[in-house]
Amino acid sequence: MGSPNTDKVFAGLIPKLYDTHLVPLIFESYAADLVNRLSSRTFSRVLEIAAGTGVVTRALASALPEHVSIVATDLNQAMLDHASAVGTMRMVEWRQADAMQLPFPDADFDAVVCQFGVMFFPDKPKAFSEARRVLRPGGVFLFNVWDHIRENEFADTVETALETVFPEDPPRFLSRTPYDYYDRRVIERDLTNGGFMAPPRIDTLAARSRATSPHIPAIAYCQGTPLRSEIEARDASRLSEATDSVAEAIAERFGRGEVDGKIQAHVVAIER
Numbered sequence: 641m642g643s644p645n646t647d648k649v650f651a652g653l654i655p656k657l658y659d660t661h662l663v664p665l666i667f668e669s670y671a672a673d674l675v676n677r678l679s680s681r682t683f684s685r686v687l688e689i690a691a692g693t694g695v696v697t698r699a700l701a702s703a704l705p706e707h708v709s710i711v712a713t714d715l716n717q718a719m720l721d722h723a724s725a726v727g728t729m730r731m732v733e734w735r736q737a738d739a740m741q742l743p744f745p746d747a748d749f750d751a752v753v754c755q756f757g758v759m760f761f762p763d764k765p766k767a768f769s770e771a772r773r774v775l776r777p778g779g780v781f782l783f784n785v786w787d788h789i790r791e792n793e794f795a796d797t798v799e800t801a802l803e804t805v806f807p808e809d810p811p812r813f814l815s816r817t818p819y820d821y822y823d824r825r826v827i828e829r830d831l832t833n834g835g836f837m838a839p840p841r842i843d844t845l846a847a848r849s850r851a852t853s854p855h856i857p858a859i860a861y862c863q864g865t866p867l868r869s870e871i872e873a874r875d876a877s878r879l880s881e882a883t884d885s886v887a888e889a890i891a892e893r894f895g896r897g898e899v900d901g902k903i904q905a906h907v908v909a910i911e912r
Contacts, residue, residue: 655722657864659693665794665860666903667695669847670784671755675699677782677909683750687774688712689739689767690757694723700753701728711749713737739767747776754783756905759821768834775912781836784907785827787844789819793901794849794857794890801889802862802871805882811870814861824906831910840910849903854896858887 674696678686683704691697691712700710711733714720724734737743739754739761752771761767771781789796795814803810821827824842831840851857861867862883871882894901 652718654864654866654868655693655716655719657859658719659695659722659726660864661856661860662864663693663695665851665857666792666849667755670845670905670907671696671699673845673907674753674755674782674784675703677907678751678753678780679703681751681780683708685709685749686711686751686753687742687744687749689737689742689752689754689771690714690760691723691734692719692755692757694726694728696753696755697723697732698726698728701730701732706730709733711735711744713739713742715739739770742770742774744774746773748774750776750779752779752781754781756784756786756818758783758785759818764821764830765833768831768836772835772912777912779912780909781912782907782909784845784905785821786819787904787906788822789815791822791846791902791904792819792849793893793903794899795819795861797889797893797901798857798861798867798886801886802882805878805885806871806874809874811867811874813865813867813870818865822906827906827908831908836910836912838911840908843907844904845907846902846904849901851899852897854887854890854894854899855883857890857899857901858883862886 686700686708688697691714697712713735715738717736720734720736740763752775775781786792799814828840862871871879890899
């Protein structure tokens, strides 16, 4: 059960749990890194794709000058609704959009930014070609993707623990989608096939993921991502059991109080 189609659906209770638990757990530090990489450039218009619940959007709105226009898009309207409700320090245009077919004219933006969304695109060269199309000459496409699941200790523990809960058909959302686009050579190839001519800069950046208890990452992954739908498709009545089993596995590996695990991602920058 589970497929690339359902892997893209962030709806129901997922957006709130995602923003409350997963964002501070693994996304905030990488959002700050992306925005910091833009600080030396001059922009008038920035596009964010796959904005999710707006962690990067909020960082962009806080860091970029008032005159810089920010457009934040996502495929899932529920995620945008949550992001908009949380709000930003200044005006942002929120717009539902598919990264595979962006509703913007050619050469409309100075930068296109995407935090941990590329992995969900079904045709990555097509999405890259769209990012390139809407960039002005000299503009930058900046995105990050997770490294292999083994380099992301909480996620690896989650997936391994769920093998014991559903031994005949373990959920594989994490390794199938968010942690499956880690090969730097594949990324470079897809960028070339998307029309980018310049060589990309790819930095591998390790960080730490911390929580006050093992239950925080368990809830974050099992209930705040499409992994929830995959668990419920097997047996909706076992969501709490699965979450508790994951929490126990995290406690056994990282301790029963505050927990601290490694996370690692590739950060990619390429100019139009």
